[in-house]
Amino acid sequence: MGKQWLHSKRAVASQKKTLAVTKLVREIMVAIKMGGADPDMNARLSAACDKARKNSVSKEVIERALKKGAGDDKTAMEHVVFEGYAPHKVPVIVEVMTDNTNRTTPEIRVLFRAGQLGTTGSNKFLFDHVGLVEGHHPDSGIDLEEAAIEAEADEVEPLSAEQNDDIPEESTGARFITDRAKIHAVSQRLAGLGWKIVTSEMGYLPKNFPELNDDQLEEVGEFLQALDDHDDVHRVWAAVR
Numbered sequence: 001m002g003k004q005w006l007h008s009k010r011a012v013a014s015q016k017k018t019l020a021v022t023k024l025v026r027e028i029m030v031a032i033k034m035g036g037a038d039p040d041m042n043a044r045l046s047a048a049c050d051k052a053r054k055n056s057v058s059k060e061v062i063e064r065a066l067k068k069g070a071g072d073d074k075t076a077m078e079h080v081v082f083e084g085y086a087p088h089k090v091p092v093i094v095e096v097m098t099d100n101t102n103r104t105t106p107e108i109r110v111l112f113r114a115g116q117l118g119t120t121g122s123n124k125f126l127f128d129h130v131g132l133v134e135g136h137h138p139d140s141g142i143d144l145e146e147a148a149i150e151a152e153a154d155e156v157e158p159l160s161a162e163q164n165d166d167i168p169e170e171s172t173g174a175r176f177i178t179d180r181a182k183i184h185a186v187s188q189r190l191a192g193l194g195w196k197i198v199t200s201e202m203g204y205l206p207k208n209f210p211e212l213n214d215d216q217l218e219e220v221g222e223f224l225q226a227l228d229d230h231d232d233v234h235r236v237w238a239a240v241r
Helices: 009-015 021-035 043-054 059-070 072-076 101-116 144-151 180-192 214-228
Strands: 078-086 090-098 127-137 155-158 172-178 196-206 233-238
Touching (some): 021 043, 021 059, 021 090, 043 059, 043 180, 043 196, 078 101, 090 101, 090 214, 101 214, 127 180, 144 172, 144 180, 172 180, 196 233, 214 233
Antiparallel strands (some): 078 090, 090 233, 127 172, 127 196, 155 172
């Protein structure tokens, strides 16, 4: 989640890359900080550990991340949110997890200014801050609306393997949108209905999307990829379909 700007086939083909181990490990620690160290009570942590295993992160590395996240130093990682605009006035929100804001803040600002492509500036009013639960179900004919009602989610939309690498081609994928306070409850209900949860977190959904042609979309994708490649960047949310 957090990569709507990579959803187009063209962007995926040109910019898809393997997730870095450091970011997978950081997600485990962030999940613990946000919801506790028990995977049974923290859907985000459970999904983070599953994703790390899927990407061949060793058991030892995962265990170290769990211990570090649950230790006294877990508050050393600070959550910082940057607001700004990609080329062609596309609103962007960047979530950063860093142990040194004095280092990271100017680096992110430089990325925004690089080549006069992007700018910083307030834009949260252009997004809805919501709870996001993504998962897949083995039943290809499952009724998504019914699943959303049973899980007490507010909205649901189909989700393909193209949009999220963790969705198997042969399964039914979906993104459930809910109140931020209900993320864990919705995740638990969906799991009880046979859904495999791959993402469970708070996120930013754009209210509107600028119209972009293929060349503009590629330019925006390159800019957002440069942000995402920064070691401390945790999520990039952008108003791109």
